[in-house]
Amino acid sequence: MFVLKMLKKIIVMFQSDISPDQIAWGFALGAILGLVPNLLMKIILFVVIMLFRVNLTSALIGCALFSVVGFAIDPLLDKIGYFILVNIKFLKPFYTWLYNLPVIPFSKFNNTVVMGGLITGIALIFPNGILAKKALVYYRANYRDKVAQWKLIKLLNTALNATKIIKKIG
Amino acid sequence: MKIIRWSFLVPTIVIIALLTLFNILFFDVVLKKSVISAGEMIFGAKVEIDSLTTSFTKVSLSIDGLRCADRNDYFKNLIDIDHITFDAKFTPILRKKFIIDEMTVSGLKWGTSRKISGKLSPKKEKKFNKKQKKDSMFAKLFESAKNKANEEFNKLPAVDAFSDVESQIKDFDAAKLIDKSNLQSVKEINKLSEDIQNKYKNYQTDFDNLKIEEKIQKTKNLIDQVSKTKVSSFDDITKAAKNIEELKNNKKEFDKILKELNNAKKDIANSVDISKQIQNAVNKDVDSVSSKLSVSKLNSKNISSMIAGRQWINRVETVIYYMSLIKKYMPEKDKEPVKERSKGRDVIFAQKAYPSLLISKINISGTAASEDKQGKAIAFSGSINNISSSPDMVSEPVTLNIVGNNGKQNLMIEGLFDHRGKTSEDLLKISMSGVSGESLNIPENDYMPLVNTADIKISSRFELVNDNFSCGADVSVKDIKEKNLKSVKGNIKYLAEITNTIKSFTLNAKAKSKEDGSLDFEIKSDIDKKISDAISQLFSSKISEAKAKVKEEINAILKEQTKQVEDNIKVQQDSLLKNINSQTDLINNIKKSIKY
Numbered sequence: 001m002f003v004l005k006m007l008k009k010i011i012v013m014f015q016s017d018i019s020p021d022q023i024a025w026g027f028a029l030g031a032i033l034g035l036v037p038n039l040l041m042k043i044i045l046f047v048v049i050m051l052f053r054v055n056l057t058s059a060l061i062g063c064a065l066f067s068v069v070g071f072a073i074d075p076l077l078d079k080i081g082y083f084i085l086v087n088i089k090f091l092k093p094f095y096t097w098l099y100n101l102p103v104i105p106f107s108k109f110n111n112t113v114v115m116g117g118l119i120t121g122i123a124l125i126f127p128n129g130i131l132a133k134k135a136l137v138y139y140r141a142n143y144r145d146k147v148a149q150w151k152l153i154k155l156l157n158t159a160l161n162a163t164k165i166i167k168k169i170g
Numbered sequence: 171m172k173i174i175r176w177s178f179l180v181p182t183i184v185i186i187a188l189l190t191l192f193n194i195l196f197f198d199v200v201l202k203k204s205v206i207s208a209g210e211m212i213f214g215a216k217v218e219i220d221s222l223t224t225s226f227t228k229v230s231l232s233i234d235g236l237r238c239a240d241r242n243d244y245f246k247n248l249i250d251i252d253h254i255t256f257d258a259k260f261t262p263i264l265r266k267k268f269i270i271d272e273m274t275v276s277g278l279k280w281g282t283s284r285k286i287s288g289k290l291s292p293k294k295e296k297k298f299n300k301k302q303k304k305d306s307m308f309a310k311l312f313e314s315a316k317n318k319a320n321e322e323f324n325k326l327p328a329v330d331a332f333s334d335v336e337s338q339i340k341d342f343d344a345a346k347l348i349d350k351s352n353l354q355s356v357k358e359i360n361k362l363s364e365d366i367q368n369k370y371k372n373y374q375t376d377f378d379n380l381k382i383e384e385k386i387q388k389t390k391n392l393i394d395q396v397s398k399t400k401v402s403s404f405d406d407i408t409k410a411a412k413n414i415e416e417l418k419n420n421k422k423e424f425d426k427i428l429k430e431l432n433n434a435k436k437d438i439a440n441s442v443d444i445s446k447q448i449q450n451a452v453n454k455d456v457d458s459v460s461s462k463l464s465v466s467k468l469n470s471k472n473i474s475s476m477i478a479g480r481q482w483i484n485r486v487e488t489v490i491y492y493m494s495l496i497k498k499y500m501p502e503k504d505k506e507p508v509k510e511r512s513k514g515r516d517v518i519f520a521q522k523a524y525p526s527l528l529i530s531k532i533n534i535s536g537t538a539a540s541e542d543k544q545g546k547a548i549a550f551s552g553s554i555n556n557i558s559s560s561p562d563m564v565s566e567p568v569t570l571n572i573v574g575n576n577g578k579q580n581l582m583i584e585g586l587f588d589h590r591g592k593t594s595e596d597l598l599k600i601s602m603s604g605v606s607g608e609s610l611n612i613p614e615n616d617y618m619p620l621v622n623t624a625d626i627k628i629s630s631r632f633e634l635v636n637d638n639f640s641c642g643a644d645v646s647v648k649d650i651k652e653k654n655l656k657s658v659k660g661n662i663k664y665l666a667e668i669t670n671t672i673k674s675f676t677l678n679a680k681a682k683s684k685e686d687g688s689l690d691f692e693i694k695s696d697i698d699k700k701i702s703d704a705i706s707q708l709f710s711s712k713i714s715e716a717k718a719k720v721k722e723e724i725n726a727i728l729k730e731q732t733k734q735v736e737d738n739i740k741v742q743q744d745s746l747l748k749n750i751n752s753q754t755d756l757i758n759n760i761k762k763s764i765k766y
Contacts, residue, residue, distance in 0.1 A: 053175045
C-alpha cells in the first residue's frame with residue numbers, strides 16, 4: 001500500500017501542475033540530506049526541509065538518490081572534508097569555536113565524511129535545483145501527455161481507486 | 171509563493187512545548203526511575219529513593235533517602251544515605267558531560283537493617299546476571315573465593331583430635347601394643363650375646379696359638395739341662411751360657427704372656443653387663459611404642475581459619491566486587507585524539523575537555539553501623555575527590571579520605587584509585603580500633619575463645635594493580651572475657667578449657683590472586699601456638715604415665731632373656747677365666763724355677 005501511495009505521489013508530482021520550483025528545491029535540499037551520514041545533521045536538514053514549502057516527495061527522491069551516490073563517493077567526500085577541516089587553516093578558529101559550543105559537536109561536523117557530504121550537498125544546491133527544474137519543465141512539455149496514456153499509469157490509478165472503495169465499504 | 175510551511179511549524183512548536191511541560195512536571199519521576207534502575211543493575215539488589223528533585227534553573231539535583239540493599243544479605247542495606255545534593259555545570263550537560271564541582275553526601279550509613287527483602291524481581295535478577303561477565307578475571311576471583319570458603323570451612327572443627335587422644339589414653343594396654351619380635355632391645359641382646367661369644371672364642375684361639383704348655387715343658391727341659399751341666403771344657407761354658415740366655419728370653423716371653431692373660435682376664439670379667447648396654451635400645455623401644463598413642467596434632471591453620479577465615483574471605487569477596495565496579499566505570503585509557511572510522515575520520519579541535527562525568531569533590535558525613543558496647547555509633551566525615559569517567563582527562567587520581575571516632579572507637583579509610591594512563595592502581599586502606607568483637611560476626615561456640623567480647627584493632631590494605639589483586643589485614647584481639655564452662659560436656663571441654671585461658675591473640679590474613687585467576691589465602695595467628703602449647707601441657711602427664719607402663723612391660727620381657735644370655739655367657743666366661751688362671755699359675759711356677 002505504501003509503495004503504491006509513493007508511486008502515485010511520484011507520478012502526481014511529475015504529471016500535475018505543482019510548481020517546478022517547489023519540486024526542484026525539494027530535490028536539491030533532499031540531496032544534502034542524502035549526502036550527510038550523521039543522524040543529528042539529517043534531523044536538522046529534515047526540519048529545514050519541513051519548514052520551507054518545498055515538495056517532500058522530490059526531497060525524498062533526492063535523499064534516496066544521493067544516499068546511493070554518497071555511499072559510492074565516500075572516499076571523495078572524505079578527501080573534501082579533510083581538505084576543508086584541516087587544510088584551510090584560517091577556518092580552524094571557527095571550527096574550534098563550533099567544537100566548543102553546546103550540542104553542535106553532536107552533529108559530528110568534525111568528521112571528514114560528514115563535512116565533505118555537507119559541503120558537497122550545499123555546493124550542489126543550485127546546480128541540482130536548476131537542473132531539476134529544467135528537466136521537469138522539459139518533461140512536462142514533451143512527455144507528460146504521452147506518459148499519461150501508459151497502461152501502467154491507468155492501472156495504478158484504478159488500483160488506488162479500488163483500494164479506496166474497499167476501505168470505505170470495509 | 172509562501173515560503174514557510176506553517177502546517178509543520180505550528181504543530182511542531184506545540185509538540186515541543188508539550189514535551190517541555192511534561193519534562194518540567196514529570197522529569198523528576200522519570201529520572202528517579204532511571205537512577206533506581208541503573209543502581210539496581212550496578213549493585214544487583216533493590217535501590218530505593220524517597221524523593222528526587224531537580225532544578226533546571228540551578229541545574230541542581232537533590233536526593234533524599236537513598237537506600238541500596240546488600241546483595242549478600244537482602245535484609246541489610248549496603249548504603250543508606252539521608253541526603254545527597256549537588257549542582258552541575260549547565261553547558262557541559264548539552265555535550266553529554268556531567269561536571270560537578272562539589273557534591274554533599276550527608277547521613278551516610280552502611281549495614282543498616284531493612285524490613286523488606288532487597289532481592290530483585292526474577293526478571294531484573296536475570297537481566298543483572300546477564301550483564302555480569304562470567305568470564306572476566308574478577309568473576310574467576312569470585313568463584314575462587316567462594317570455593318575456598320566452602321573447601322576450608324565446611325569441615326568439622328578439629329575437636330575430633332581431642333576425642334581420639336582421650337580414648338587412646340583411657341583404653342591404653344601396653345602389652346597389646348608391644349610386638350616382641352620387633353623390639354630393638356631384644357635384637358640388641360642377641361647381637362651382644364653373639365659378639366661376646368665370638369670374643370671368647372677369639373681369646374681361646376689366641377691362647378691355643380700361644381702354646382703355653384709346650385713352652386713351659388721346653389723351659390723345664392732347659393732348666394734340667396742347665397742344672398745337670400758339668401763344666402770340663404771351654405765349650406761346656408759356652409753351651410751353658412747359651413742355655414742361660416735362652417732361659418732369660420723364655421722368662422721375658424712368659425712375662426709378656428702373663429700381661430696378655432691379665433688384660434684378657436680384665437676384659438672378660440667386664441663384658442657381661444648386658445642390661446646396661448641395651449639401655450639405649452630399650453629407650454628407643456619405649457618411644458616407638460608410645461608414639462602409637464601420640465596426640466594427633468591440630469592443623470595449626472585450622473584454629474585461626476576457624477576464627478577468622480570465613481570473615482576474611484567474605485570481606486575479600488566484597489572488596490573484589492566493589493573494586494571491579496570501580497574498574498568497570500573508570501576505564502584506564504581514554505579515546506585516541508584522532509580515531510580512524512569506517513566512514514571518515516574525526517578531526518579533534520582544541521577544546522576545554524570534559525569527561526562524561528566529573529565530580530571534583532564529594533563531602534561525606536555519616537555514622538558507621540558498627541556500634542560499640544555502649545551503643546554509640548561512630549560519626550565520620552571525609553571526602554572523595556576527582557571521580558571521573560575518563561581519568562586521563564583529570565590530572566589527579568581519585569582519592570578517598572574518611573576519618574571517624576566516637577571517643578572510644580576510631581575509623582580511618584584511605585583510598586587511591588589511579589586509572590590514568592594504560593595501567594591502573596587501586597589502593598584501599600581501612601584501619602579501625604576499639605572495635606567490639608561482635609561487629610566481626612564471628613560465631614560463638616564451646617571450643618573457641620569468646621571473641622565477641624574482645625576489643626579489636628584492625629588494619630587492612632587492599633591493592634589492585636592492573637588485574638593483580640592482593641590484600642592483607644593485621645588484627646589484634648585483646649581483653650577476651652572468660653566463658654562459663656559449666657554447660658560444656660564431653661571431650662570438647664578439654665579444648666574449651668584451653669581456649670578459655672587465651673586473653674589476647676594476633677592474626678594476620680593475606681590473599682593474593684594467582685596467574686590462573688584463583689585466589690591464594692593465608693591466615694597466620696599466634697593463637698595456634700598458644701593452643702598447641704596448652705594442649706601439650708594438658709596431655710604431657712598422661713602420656714608420661716603411659717610411657718612408664720610401656721617401659722615396665724618391655725623390661726619384663728627383656729629380664730628373662732637377659733638372664734638366659736647372661737647365664738650362658740657366665741659359664742663360658744668362668745671356663746675361660748679358669749683356663750687363664752691355670753695357665754697363669756703354670757707360668758708363674760715356671761718363672762720361679764728360672765733363677766737366672
